[in-house]
Amino acid sequence: MSLNSALSHPLPGVFGQLLHLWSFDPALVTFRFDPPANEASWEGLKGGEHCLRYLTREYTAKLVGGAVGQDMMKLCKDTPAEIHGRLLFTDFCQDLGFGRGIWGFWAVDFEEPDCETKWGDFVDLGCAMEIDGGNTYRRIESQLENLQSGSSWQIMCVTTPADINGRHFASPDTCYNSLTSGTYGVWDLTDSSCGGDSEQSG
Numbered sequence: 446m447s448l449n450s451a452l453s454h455p456l457p458g459v460f461g462q463l464l465h466l467w468s469f470d471p472a473l474v475t476f477r478f479d480p481p482a483n484e485a486s487w488e489g490l491k492g493g494e495h496c497l498r499y500l501t502r503e504y505t506a507k508l509v510g511g512a513v514g515q516d517m518m519k520l521c522k523d524t525p526a527e528i529h530g531r532l533l534f535t536d537f538c539q540d541l542g543f544g545r546g547i548w549g550f551w552a553v554d555f556e557e558p559d560c561e562t563k564w565g566d567f568v569d570l571g572c573a574m575e576i577d578g579g580n581t582y583r584r585i586e587s588q589l590e591n592l593q594s595g596s597s598w599q600i601m602c603v604t605t606p607a608d609i610n611g612r613h614f615a616s617p618d619t620c621y622n623s624l625t626s627g628t629y630g631v632w633d634l635t636d637s638s639c640g641g642d643s644e645q646s647g
Contacts, residue, residue: 518540602628
């Protein structure tokens with residue numbers, strides 16, 4: 446029996462009803478799989494060109510959709526976005542005004558290798574004394590590596606941790622930038638051989 450011949454005969458049961466919908470009004474079937482018109486989503490999700498801080502890049506996107514009369518700022522906070530395979534809620538939302546809409550912001554601190562700055566070799570600069578002639582300490586210096594062009598050297602330096610002689614430091618004591626050789630962090634460490642008795646915080 447040909448398909449045209451089969452369709453000319455009524456088919457019993459649910460199968461016949463489904464085939465009827467498919468044959469004569471496919472829009473009804475397609476409509477059932479469309480997302481609700483008032484469902485909020487994110488448009489134009491993208492990462493910032495430069496790193497926000499150590500290991501972290503900021504992402505932004507515009508909120509679209511949502512039913513008329515909904516609190517769009519609340520909807521912004523309650524609508525997750527998928528970044529690097531994870532569903533993340535916004536860190537904050539901002540209304541940019543008429544015609545520009547509601548925007549979400551995410552500070553993503555995983556799977557951002559370009560933002561993972563590191564310290565090179567730690568160089569012992571010997572003992573030093575405070576300017577006022579107070580405590581003495583051992584000064585350690587290291588160059589910051591993997592610093593991306595355009596990222597703030599100050600922010601990347603002060604947020605990059607270090608492990609020196611078995612101690613963990615969340616940031617250097619000071620940072621400086623040389624136009625010829627790059628960015629450096631400096632740590633002033635307690636060392637009994639320098640005659641100091643103060644503690645540098647880790």
